[in-house]
Amino acid sequence: MKNLKSPTFLNKRLGFYALLTFLLWAKSIFAYLFEFNLGIESLRQYFILFLNPIATTMFLLSIALYVRRPKAAYRTMLFIYALATILLFSNVVYYREFTDFITVNTLLGTGKVASGLGESAIRLFRPYDLLFVLDLIVLPILLWKKVIKREERPVRARMAFAMTALSVMVFSANLFLAEADRPELLTRTFSRDYLIKYLGVNAFTAYDGIQTYKTNQVRAEASPNDLTEVEAYVKDHYAAPNDDLYGIAKDKNVIYIHLESLQQFLIDYKLTDENGQEHEVTPFINSIFHENSTFSFDNFFHQVKAGKTSDAETLLENSLFGLNQGSLFTQLGGKNTFQAAPDILKQEAGYTSAAFHGNSGNFWNRTETYKRFGYDYFFDSSYYDVNEDNSFQYGLHDKPFFQQSVKYLEHLQQPFYSKFIAVSNHYPYSEFQNDEAGFPMAKTGDETINGYFATANYLDKAVEEFFNYLKASGLYDNSVIVMYGDHYGISTSRNPELAPLLGKTKESWTNFDNAQMQRVPYMIHVPGQENGGINHTYGGEVDALPTLLHLLGIDSSKYIQLGQDLLSPENDQLVAFRSGDYVTPDYTYYGGSLYDNHTGFMVTAPDENLQAKADGWKQAVSDQLSTSDDINNGDLLRFYTGSGMETIDPGDYDYKNGLQQLQKTESKLGEKSTSVYSKLGTSTEDMYNTQTYKQYHGTEEPAPTPVQE
Numbered sequence: 025m026k027n028l029k030s031p032t033f034l035n036k037r038l039g040f041y042a043l044l045t046f047l048l049w050a051k052s053i054f055a056y057l058f059e060f061n062l063g064i065e066s067l068r069q070y071f072i073l074f075l076n077p078i079a080t081t082m083f084l085l086s087i088a089l090y091v092r093r094p095k096a097a098y099r100t101m102l103f104i105y106a107l108a109t110i111l112l113f114s115n116v117v118y119y120r121e122f123t124d125f126i127t128v129n130t131l132l133g134t135g136k137v138a139s140g141l142g143e144s145a146i147r148l149f150r151p152y153d154l155l156f157v158l159d160l161i162v163l164p165i166l167l168w169k170k171v172i173k174r175e176e177r178p179v180r181a182r183m184a185f186a187m188t189a190l191s192v193m194v195f196s197a198n199l200f201l202a203e204a205d206r207p208e209l210l211t212r213t214f215s216r217d218y219l220i221k222y223l224g225v226n227a228f229t230a231y232d233g234i235q236t237y238k239t240n241q242v243r244a245e246a247s248p249n250d251l252t253e254v255e256a257y258v259k260d261h262y263a264a265p266n267d268d269l270y271g272i273a274k275d276k277n278v279i280y281i282h283l284e285s286l287q288q289f290l291i292d293y294k295l296t297d298e299n300g301q302e303h304e305v306t307p308f309i310n311s312i313f314h315e316n317s318t319f320s321f322d323n324f325f326h327q328v329k330a331g332k333t334s335d336a337e338t339l340l341e342n343s344l345f346g347l348n349q350g351s352l353f354t355q356l357g358g359k360n361t362f363q364a365a366p367d368i369l370k371q372e373a374g375y376t377s378a379a380f381h382g383n384s385g386n387f388w389n390r391t392e393t394y395k396r397f398g399y400d401y402f403f404d405s406s407y408y409d410v411n412e413d414n415s416f417q418y419g420l421h422d423k424p425f426f427q428q429s430v431k432y433l434e435h436l437q438q439p440f441y442s443k444f445i446a447v448s449n450h451y452p453y454s455e456f457q458n459d460e461a462g463f464p465m466a467k468t469g470d471e472t473i474n475g476y477f478a479t480a481n482y483l484d485k486a487v488e489e490f491f492n493y494l495k496a497s498g499l500y501d502n503s504v505i506v507m508y509g510d511h512y513g514i515s516t517s518r519n520p521e522l523a524p525l526l527g528k529t530k531e532s533w534t535n536f537d538n539a540q541m542q543r544v545p546y547m548i549h550v551p552g553q554e555n556g557g558i559n560h561t562y563g564g565e566v567d568a569l570p571t572l573l574h575l576l577g578i579d580s581s582k583y584i585q586l587g588q589d590l591l592s593p594e595n596d597q598l599v600a601f602r603s604g605d606y607v608t609p610d611y612t613y614y615g616g617s618l619y620d621n622h623t624g625f626m627v628t629a630p631d632e633n634l635q636a637k638a639d640g641w642k643q644a645v646s647d648q649l650s651t652s653d654d655i656n657n658g659d660l661l662r663f664y665t666g667s668g669m670e671t672i673d674p675g676d677y678d679y680k681n682g683l684q685q686l687q688k689t690e691s692k693l694g695e696k697s698t699s700v701y702s703k704l705g706t707s708t709e710d711m712y713n714t715q716t717y718k719q720y721h722g723t724e725e726p727a728p729t730p731v732q733e
Contacts, residue, residue: 035173037097038183041089044105044163045081051112051156052077052224059116061384062221065417072201072222079195080226084108086191089184094174098167106160112225113156120148124386125216125228127358128236198223208330216354216386235355239657243359246658254584254660257651262581263570263588263595271577273550275373277503278365278572279494280340280443281487283309284333284450285513286480288322288543289526295477297464305477308488309507313547319556319575321590323609324546326511327564329602333445334388336510339565341365341397343585345602345652352656357393361662363583363669365569367398369441371669372578376400376437378682380429381445382408382420385679395674401686402679403432413458422448422486423460427712430493434708435686438502438698444490449476449483449513456482459716470521476513482717489714496711497700501551506572508565509544516541536624539607539614548575562597562609563590566648582667584655586648600645608641 033039056062056073064070088101111126118126166172202209202222209222210231219228292310294302304310313320328335328346334353335346341364346352366377378401385391385404394402405419407428414424425446433442453475455465463478487507494500514522516538520530528537546568550556567587570580574589588595599607605614611627611634612619618627618638630638654660662671678685690697700708 035175037089037094037175037179038187040098040172040175041085041101041187044085044101045078047159048081048105048108048112049077051109052081054155055112055116055225056221060119060217060220062217063417064221066205068201068205069221072198072205075194075198075201076222076224076227079191079198080224080230081108082187082191082194084226086184086187089179089187090181092178094176094178097178098174102164102167105163108226109156109160111229113153115225116153116156117148124391125220125225127216128229128233195227216389217384239355239359242657243659246660246663248663250654250658251660251663254651254655255666257647258584258586261586261588261596261648263592264581265574265589266591266593269555269591270574272553273504273575274577275439276550276576277439277499278369278375278441278576279499279503279505280441281490281505281507282333282336282443282445283483283487283507283509283545284446284448285511286449286483286509286545287513287541288324288509288545289541290477290480291322291545293477295464295466295525298467303464303477303481305480306484308484308491309545312491312507312549313545314558315549316556317551317553318547318549319591320545320547320558321561321563322543322558323560323562324544324590325542325562325564325599325601325607326509326544327566327600327602328511331388333510334390334393335602336508336565337443339587340508340568343566343569343580343583343587344655345566345586345600345649347656348602348649348653351388353388353390353393356656356659357389357396360396360656360659361671362396362398363661363664363667364397365572366400366441367669367672368573368578368583369439369576370398370400373439373576375439375441377441378403378432378436379443379445380425380432381405381447382410382415382425382428383418383445383447387419391679392674394679395677396672398672400677401432401436401682403429403682404679407432407682416448416454418447418450420447421460422446422483423489423714426486426490426493427714430497430709430712431707432683432686433499434497434701435683435690435699437689437693438700446483446486448486449479451513453479453513456717459718462717462721466525468521468525470518473514473518473522473525480513485715485717485720489712493708493712497708498704499700503551504572504575505549505551506547506568507549508546508568511544512542514541534619534624534626535615535617536612536619536626539605539612539619542601542607548572550575559590561590561595562599562607563588563595564599566600567595584661584664584667586652596644598641598644600648602649604642604645604649606641606645611638611641613638613642 034043053074064073084104085101088097088104091097091100115126167174206218206222209218216228219231290305291313293305295305296302312318326336327339330349331338331346331351331353334351338344338346338352342362347355369375370377377399379394379399380403381390383405385402391402408420408425409428410420414421426444429444436442452472455461455475455478460482463481466474466477468474494503519538519541520533523530523533567590570585570587571590573580597609610621612621618630619625620627690699690702
């Protein structure tokens with residue numbers, strides 16, 4: 025080693041600084057490309073990926089450049105480098121087991137993580153892991169043996185500051201490119217994968233630390249006394265159930281079908297092609313919507329904000345709103361106490377619960393949030409055969425998703441509560457290029473709108489095939505099937521381009537129209553019932569849970585829920601948007617203006633009586649939203665005992681080996697097992713039939729291009 029000589033520049037502090045920066049950059053890129061599944065989709069994303077480790081590494085290591093004493097400076101630099109390396113490597117090992125990244129809360133509960141890994145921890149390591157840690161031994165030895173010599177002269181303060189400033193500039197460029205490629209990256213924070221891909225491990229950890237601190241501060245200041253006003257609001261706001269409908273679906277399975285981005289205007293909508301031929305977009309969903317065994321709502325509005333799909337899940341399963349900024353799932357889902365539908369039904373009526381989703385479990389932080397919701401099982405993309413031909417950036421396409429879910433669904437003990445999150449009708453509504461191609465594309469100046477109808481038609485067919493399976497397997501008659509659109513599909517900014525297809529013009533389109541476009545389908549299908557039909561009650565997603573519970577014969581009054589039973593004669597019919605706007609049967613307040621629903625015109629000079637009503641509605645909306653925020657931000661449900669429910673311990677939930685867990689339960693129960701598989705004595709997978717668009721229509725030729733209506 026005495027004969028070894030390092031390049032001259034390494035004997036300079038700045039040279040050693042550059043070496044450590046390069047090494048940590050190389051390790052990061054190796055992890056990004058070979059250990060993490062970050063879903064890189066473009067050259068721009070590759071560029072951002074290669075850029076993001078540089079800024080934070082330079083910034084952290086530059087701290088040592090301000091230390092003047094040589095020995096202390098080099099030790100500081102190596103210490104920072106070692107910490108950053110350990111953080112990166114820890115994420116690599118953690119990702120192999122959990123397909124997720126380490127959060128600050130995870131670090132604070134390292135004991136639980138270690139126990140969760142158990143004996144499998146050793147198997148998580150790979151021989152090439154030495155590449156991550158070997159230099160932590162080699163570099164100190166090289167310095168000790170003076171192969172790399174310490175520079176005695178300190179770095180000038182001006183130069184140290186220049187390195188820090190350069191790192192800030194690089195990070196700013198990184199953040200600009202990230203926001204350009206993924207708008208609202210930091211405000212929505214819908215996936216830790218995205219934060220790592222765009223900003224890197226160090227920046228993600230710092231960001232998560234800040235968010236955790238803010239959350240913990242609010243949580244720490246909350247007390248049981250804060251529940252007093254909440255309980256009073258819930259009691260005053262409660263709407264008693266309709267006696268004729270209460271309990272009509274008692275002990276039936278619940279099957280939620282998530283109709284991604286489906287808006288109410290698509291119900292019964294027909295797209296006209298250039299030959300004048302009409303094409304019904306969602307024929308099967310339309311038929312269910314109009315059945316007498318379906319309780320359908322045509323004035324049902326989404327109430328989400330930045331959390332989008334995850335906000336809808338929060339609303340539908342908790343009767344609480346999402347946050348005003350960001351997603352409750354990502355910010356509070358892994359920390360808060362909930363009394364959600366899966367846990368209520370488990371403790372009240374012995375339900376088993378499972379969520380199905382053909383995307384990564386850490387998207388919207390679902391894996392951690394679902395544990396606190398009380399989901400017994402969560403089948404994410406790791407349980408499905410997902411490849412380039414049957415998926416896109418948001419996961420497995422709907423037809424293979426429903427079909428592949430059957431092998432898990434058939435083993436669930438009945439009664440069960442289940443949720444199927446379809447994704448194909450998700451922005452950017454890309455045209456299918458394979459055998460699913462064929463449904464007409466709309467013809468507007470906006471490609472997003474043009475593809476929306478085709479992907480909605482694909483979703484419709486996927487849902488029909490799933491219904492056919494439910495009937496063939498015997499699940500249909502013993503189930504309540506709830507279908508809902510989670511949020512808008514066409515954004516407000518694109519609505520003017522859509523206007524001609526809805527019988528309006530760009531010039532006549534107003535904010536009133538934007539508000540009405542927030543309607544989404546909501547239907548509760550109860551096979552065997554004949555007292556359903558289309559209900560015109562005005563309501564929103566926050567009202568879904570008490571409505572469902574009352575149909576199942578479960579009293580919602582003892583729970584902290586902010587919505588009202590949509591079938592109750594006591595329903596207020598006031599729909600609050602997360603922005604503070606609202607809709608009633610007669611008036612709409614949107615974008616700072618009041619509109620008359622019957623004329624669609626703005627009310628420019630309301631009389632005293634109407635102004636008083638408008639002020640009252642505004643205050644009621646504010647009260648509902650602020651009550652929700654108090655509950656969520658203060659984690660107030662941890663203090664609530666009025667429901668009599670036992671508090672969930674997320675450590676009791678393990679989403680690994682879900683099928684084996686289900687089969688083990690079947691074996692343990694023997695003849696008492698209530699799963700479809702046990703009752704039939706065989707698998708139901710062969711009962712699932714699926715067809716491509718071209719097979720269904722018996723044509724290899726795509727349908728003609730439509731013209732505007």
